[in-house]
Amino acid sequence: xxxxxxxxxxxxxxxxxxxxxxxxxxxxxxxxxxxxxxxxxxxxxxxxxxxxxxxxxxxxxxxxxxxxxxxxxxxxxxxxxxxxxxxxxxxxxxxxxxxxxxxxxxxxxxxxxxxxxxxxxxxxxxxxxxxxxxxxxxxxxxxxxxxxxxxxxxxxxxxxxxxxxxxxxxxxxxxxxxxxxxxxxxxxxxxxxxxxxxxxxxxxxxxxxxxxxxxxxxxxxxxxxxxxxxxxxxxxxxxxxxxxxxxxxxxxxxxxxxxxxxxxxxxxxxxxxxxxxxxxxx
Ligand code: SF4
Numbered sequence: 672x673x674x675x676x677x678x679x680x681x682x683x684x685x686x687x688x689x690x691x692x693x694x695x696x697x698x699x700x701x702x703x704x705x706x707x708x709x710x711x712x713x714x715x716x717x718x719x720x721x722x723x724x725x726x727x728x729x730x731x732x733x734x735x736x737x738x739x740x741x742x743x744x745x746x747x748x749x750x751x752x753x754x755x756x757x758x759x760x761x762x763x764x765x766x767x768x769x770x771x772x773x774x775x776x777x778x779x780x781x782x783x784x785x786x787x788x789x790x791x792x793x794x795x796x797x798x799x800x801x802x803x804x805x806x807x808x809x810x811x812x813x814x815x816x817x818x819x820x821x822x823x824x825x826x827x828x829x830x831x832x833x834x835x836x837x838x839x840x841x842x843x844x845x846x847x848x849x850x851x852x853x854x855x856x857x858x859x860x861x862x863x864x865x866x867x868x869x870x871x872x873x874x875x876x877x878x879x880x881x882x883x884x885x886x887x888x889x890x891x892x893x894x895x896x897x898x899x900x901x902x903x904x905x906x907x908x909x910x911x912x913x914x915x916x917x918x919x920x921x922x923x924x925x926x927x928x929x930x931x932x933x934x935x936x937x938x939x940x941x942x943x944x945x946x947x948x949x950x951x952x953x
Pocket of ligand 1: 675676677678679680681682689690691692693694695740741797
């Protein structure tokens with residue numbers, strides 16, 4: 672058995688088996704990324720779609736995803752590559768691409784407004800070695816590196832990526848331990864520690880998806896935005912917060928989409944403490 676130290680789960684993995692996320696395995700007693708260079712999704716997206724609103728607005732970014740996830744959000748929009756039987760199959764059909772090749776691809780679309788590479792769609796940090804290696808090559812060519820993450824990786828992983836990352840959008844999916852533990856299979860304390868460290872490294876924006884009857888209380892938003900307001904980005908400015916609307920998906924189809932008035936009300940509350948609050952999916 673080998674212990675994986677990449678995220679809060681610390682899986683013990685037998686040779687040939689995979690960890691909880693499906694993206695890591697053990698070989699000869701050593702844990703390695705099974706999804707290294709395995710690409711399931713590739714698109715040139717507007718940076719605002721990540722979402723990042725205060726980092727090179729108006730630019731495009733080459734966005735790549737692999738497979739696997741260490742959370743179990745029942746409403747996942749990307750379940751086909753995150754956690755499902757389909758995700759396991761996508762692992763078998765994913766295309767392999769090396770760090771240099773991905774860098775060249777990103778450079779080739781510079782004339783279409785591309786500023787760099789965003790690691791997104793599935794949880795990129797369960798395969799952080801590919802992020803690190805690609806970022807090393809891409810940064811040397813002047814490209815920007817963006818991560819879209821659930822923020823549950825260990826701080827040692829973040830530290831290893833410190834020299835390379837220019838911006839992150841990190842999910843702060845709610846502000847109660849119950850929601851993180853029981854609904855998402857996550858760990859709120861780990862996410863908070865990750866965010867606190869991330870704002871010392873690069874530009875950070877946060878995203879909260881408002882799910883009816885789960886994390887849509889006004890007091891919860893007051894507490895969440897109050898906590899966010901204590902941090903600053905490296906440029907000394909406020910950390911932007913994206914508040915977005917839930918739609919019934921995947922295993923959570925027992926409720927309607929979030930009422931847009933609810934999203935706007937919670938955004939209003941967040942604006943009492945924060946300078947940059949954006950609503951999404953409304
Ligand atoms: S990254 Fe994957 S294998 Fe490693 S501890 Fe987390 S869930 Fe387990």
